Amino acid sequence: MISGQTSSVMSDPTPIKERVGIHPSLMPYSQTGTSFSKGMYNIPIPKKKTSMLEDVLSNGWLDAMKSSSPPRKKLLKDFNVAVASDDTDFVYSSWMKKHPSALTSFEEIIDFAEGKKVAIFLDYDGTLSPIVDDPDRALMSDDMRSAVRNVAKYFPTAIISGRNRDKVCDLVGLSELHYAGSHGMDIMSPVHKLSNGHSNTNDSTDKQDKEVSLFQPATEFLPMIDEVFRTLVEKTKGIKGVNVENHKFCASVHYRNVDEKNWPTIAQLVHEVLKSFPRLRLTHGRKVLEVRPVFDWDKGKAVEFLLESLGLSKCEEVLPIFIGDDKTDEDAFRVLRNGNRGYGIIVSPIPKETKAFYSLRDTSEVKQFLEGLVQWKEQRYNSKRSTN
């Protein structure tokens, strides 16, 4: 148990005097240089003609690209931090005082969950499947699938991903779950009418012909995303290793497999393309540029929407838990923290600036955590049965 934590979900688990500050240069998502400045959301249309490098340097894209998803060793090298491995361990454990492991804090979490309905929200890449070079090969292990399947037997469970919804449904392969693709802009639920008074809801059928309910708040952007996707494919086709994905309501430009010397070119090409699409904006993920509508919807909004649709919006009765690893998951962590509603759990083996409450190191710890929830629920169920 972590000392100093009150029963409030919002309370910081660490007393202030114990919090250890980490130098911003050690944070891949720190406020300096790599943060999502206003200018990065609203694609600036330069008044004067600037050079290619000036453009991408001034809007911070290059910095953000370099610092997204760095391997542990490179992270330290990039920031010119000459530290021994003991020091990096120290930095990580200092960070964990602010974001304790959800495994070592497991008892505390289930104490807080006692008497509440727990709802589970899971990101896909980097959370359920490890990060790999080829997005098409980001497969979930059978053990992970079985952990998610079991969790969903006891708790409403949703996958909230930046990917195309159909794609992530195929990768996960569990039709009983709720899915939100395109960073929450494409929601599918197996049983419920997803109305909530919103328009853009439809009844439909999934690939197995099962009835499902759809909520797609950004349909007006479909033709625009299709066009920007085709333009991005065309403009970047000469760069070895670039991979552009169409996620229906957003598009991704991957540069993980591109020689770093060509990153400024990619940044500039995407920047140029977006000048013709003022209603689209750019966000950064792990070695990926994400092109999204300028539309007030994100993973946080998707979580709120699902909680409401599933009748789980009473804070005192429900504990939502969101597990994710990426910048876009911060929108959901923020909703849970700000609304004093539930726990965000960040998956990261390195310190990151985050609104998540707890942390897990990697996908194998995510699996352990999910299995722990199932065991907890089964034990409670069995002990209730034996006392009746």
Ligand SMILES: O=P(O)(O)OC[C@H]1O[C@H](O[C@H]2O[C@H](CO)[C@@H](O)[C@H](O)[C@H]2O)[C@H](O)[C@@H](O)[C@@H]1O
């Ligand atoms: O919200 P998520 O489910 O985490 O999706 C975010 C992006 O995930 C995928 O890209 C990331 O994972 C790839 C496979 O491990 C990796 O190659 C890539 O570098 C990562 O950025 C997906 O391909 C993207 O389209 C998603 O936006």
